[in-house]
Amino acid sequence: MQDTFIQAYPKLLQPTVAVAGLWLAHGNEPLLSQWLIDTMRPHWRAQNYAIKRIELISVKSWQEVLSELGSQSLFDDASALIVTGNHKPDKAVIAELERFAQEAQTGAHNHSLLWLTSKQDKRSQSSKWFAPFAQYGHVIDCNLYNEQQRQQLLQIQAQQFGLKLSQEAWQLLMSHTEHHLLSAYQTLWRLSYLFAPQLMANSDKTTENNISKPATNVALDVKDLQAALVNDAQFSVFDLSDAMLAGNSAQVAKIMFQLKATDEPTTLVLWAISKDMRQIMQLMDGQDPQALGIWRSKQGLYQQACRRQTRAQIAKWPALLYRCDQAIKGLVRQPAWELLLQAALELSGRRLFAMQ
Numbered sequence: 001m002q003d004t005f006i007q008a009y010p011k012l013l014q015p016t017v018a019v020a021g022l023w024l025a026h027g028n029e030p031l032l033s034q035w036l037i038d039t040m041r042p043h044w045r046a047q048n049y050a051i052k053r054i055e056l057i058s059v060k061s062w063q064e065v066l067s068e069l070g071s072q073s074l075f076d077d078a079s080a081l082i083v084t085g086n087h088k089p090d091k092a093v094i095a096e097l098e099r100f101a102q103e104a105q106t107g108a109h110n111h112s113l114l115w116l117t118s119k120q121d122k123r124s125q126s127s128k129w130f131a132p133f134a135q136y137g138h139v140i141d142c143n144l145y146n147e148q149q150r151q152q153l154l155q156i157q158a159q160q161f162g163l164k165l166s167q168e169a170w171q172l173l174m175s176h177t178e179h180h181l182l183s184a185y186q187t188l189w190r191l192s193y194l195f196a197p198q199l200m201a202n203s204d205k206t207t208e209n210n211i212s213k214p215a216t217n218v219a220l221d222v223k224d225l226q227a228a229l230v231n232d233a234q235f236s237v238f239d240l241s242d243a244m245l246a247g248n249s250a251q252v253a254k255i256m257f258q259l260k261a262t263d264e265p266t267t268l269v270l271w272a273i274s275k276d277m278r279q280i281m282q283l284m285d286g287q288d289p290q291a292l293g294i295w296r297s298k299q300g301l302y303q304q305a306c307r308r309q310t311r312a313q314i315a316k317w318p319a320l321l322y323r324c325d326q327a328i329k330g331l332v333r334q335p336a337w338e339l340l341l342q343a344a345l346e347l348s349g350r351r352l353f354a355m356q
Contacts, residue, residue, distance in 0.1 A: 002139040005032050006149050009156065012039040019043045019080070021104035022097060022137025023114040024130075028293055030275050031182050032142040032153075033116045034267070037082060040114065049080040049112065053325075055318050056085025062093040069100060069111050078110035085318065086117050088129045101136035118282065119143055147179060154184050161192035164217040169225045183238065186268060191220065235259060237272035240344065244276055245301035247308055249350035256341045266328045266336045270321070273343050277317045280305055280347070284314060308349040320346065 003011075005027070011017070017040075025036050044051050054065055068081055089097060103109055115133075124130060133139050144150050151170060158165060165173065177183035195218045235255040243251040259269060279292055283306050289299045320343050327336035345351070 001137070002134055002141070004141045004149075005036070005143070006152055008138075008140045009035065009039065009153065012036070012043075013156075017043045019047070019049075019112045020078070020110045021112065022101040022133050023112065023140070024117065024133035024137065025114065025140045025142045026117045026120040027142030028119045028279075029142055029144060029181060030271050030278075031185065032144075034271065036116075036140065036142065037114070040080075040112075044080040044112065047110065048077040049110075050078070051080045051082070053082045053084070053322070055322055056083060056087040057318065059087050059090055059093075061085070061087060062089045065113070066093065066096055069113065078112065080112040081114065083113060083115040088127070091128070094129055094132060098132040098136065101132050105136060118278075144181065147174065150174075150179065150181055150184075153181070154188065157185060158188050159217065161188055162217050163188060163191055163195070164219045165225065166219070166221045168222045169220055172222055172225050180238075182268065182271060183236075186237075187225075189265070191225070195220070195224075237264070237268055240269070241272050241276055242301065244273070244344055244347040245298070245305045247304065247349045249345055249348045252344050252348045252350075253341065256337070256344055260337050266340065269340050270324050270328060270343075273324075273340065273347065274321050276302075276305075277314075277321065277343070277347055280309065281314050281317065284309065284311065305347065305349075313346075317343075317346070 005025075019040055023040075025033055027033065041051065052068060054061065054068065056062070056065075065081060065083055068079055071079070097113075100109075100111070100113070104111065120130070125134070130139075144153070151174065154173075155170075173184055173187060177187060235258050237259070240252065240255045240259065243255055256269075279294060279302060282292055283289060283302055289302060290296075294302055320339070323332065323334070324336065324339045324343055326332045327334050327339050
């Protein structure tokens with residue numbers, strides 16, 4: 001089954017979702033991939049899944065994936081694997097994935113595999129490796145093709161935050177954020193904190209009147225949004241992106257310290273660094289910047305960043321990003337901001353430590 005993200009996302013927000021089997025999400029928008037994981041994680045936990053991540057560093061990594069899916073845990077009912085990387089499975093692995101998907105359909109097991117890849121064109125979607133996901137699993141196109149889709153997704157997020165923007169407020173938000181999904185989402189996130197007292201008051205009032213009735217969303221007009229857009233923070237993750245791509249390591253460090261001081265969400269900082277790193281890796285792989293969705297005004301910065309790196313250096317980036325993600329989740333003892341700073345400086349061309 002194949003769906004666009006805008007079709008699949010509302011379904012996954014439902015209370016009960018069958019998550020066993022093969023899932024493939026392809027696209028160049030990291031935020032959509034993260035939202036997909038965030039919606040599937042509660043279903044995995046509710047069904048007592050052991051959640052693990054595997055980075056595909058070569059075709060051989062698929063053997064590790066198959067091994068994890070075949071292992072049994074004494075404490076968990078099944079495994080949920082989040083697989084990242086663009087290495088395609090070989091013929092033998094394709095056969096195993098097809099068998100895995102068919103057995104999931106018959107209820108022989110409850111394991112779940114979610115593979116996150118870059119955008120796949122029509123030629124790739126007709127390849128043999130794609131067939132098990134399309135025929136027996138779920139394929140989700142994590143790309144946005146127009147502004148209507150972008151606003152639809154943001155409206156869902158706004159509703160989850162307890163916000164309801166007027167049409168004029170939406171127009172201002174999209175214009176102010178230059179139709180950038182992450183920037184618009186950040187603004188909604190900040191709005192939810194700015195209007196948190198009102199949201200809580202609405203929730204308390206609803207509970208007093210009728211405990212089964214959902215809380216009323218806070219309605220915001222253009223004036224409310226304009227006030228929220230005046231941010232006390234001197235820098236944003238977009239300033240960080242420009243500084244990293246320009247190779248201005250001193251500015252990168254300054255922005256990172258300021259983002260930390262203003263409690264910028266570490267997940268959003270990681271998304272910004274991850275997106276730039278992955279696009280540089282794709283550019284150095286010979287991909288076209290326009291096909292990757294890089295704005296013309298920033299293509300020069302990306303090319304400049306590519307010239308500062310070597311293939312040996314960028315080959316270590318996925319492992320560094322994975323450590324950052326682990327630190328954010330509290331799975332390693334090293335502070336998340338320390339690793340994020342290291343990653344940001346790596347991208348700018350300044351290496352704090354020799355990566356193993």
